[in-house]
Ligand SMILES: Nc1ncnc2c1ncn2[C@@H]1O[C@H](COP(=O)(O)OP(=O)(O)OP(=O)(O)O)[C@@H](O)[C@H]1O
């Protein structure tokens with residue numbers, strides 16, 4: 001089974017998170033900038049003209065498709081690396097992925113989710 005983690009985290013934690021993932025052998029990922037709100041519904045900023053609400057805050061979304069046998073390791077690693085303990089540390093969404101097709105090789109599914117030096121080749125040693 002394949003899963004996808006959408007990890008919405010603080011911008012200044014991206015390198016910590018991607019380094020920590022590389023450390024455990026999670027190789028393939030992508031990311032983009034998102035704007036959104038969570039439990040606090042944004043924040044109040046204090047400016048010269050008074051206090052005004054910022055309803056959509058910038059975050060980075062890291063997307064990782066991986067085998068479900070590596071899911072809990074990835075979640076633990078992301079949480080540890082993204083954590084400050086303050087509101088705004090982020091949220092992870094986990095969804096099932098139907099299939100993967102690598103364009104160059106035609107590899108499908110789990111077989112397309114193997115990378116040189118990745119978490120599975122490390123565990124196999
Ligand atoms: N239900 C949701 N659906 C889609 N995106 C969401 C949802 N909840 C939060 N997000 C996104 O995730 C980000 C995480 O926000 P944040 O870290 O503030 O989480 P939180 O749930 O408010 O927890 P905390 O209380 O720790 O702040 C939001 O800025 C938004 O981009």
Ligand SMILES: [Mg+2]
Nearest residue numbers: 038039040088
């Ligand atoms: Mg919040």
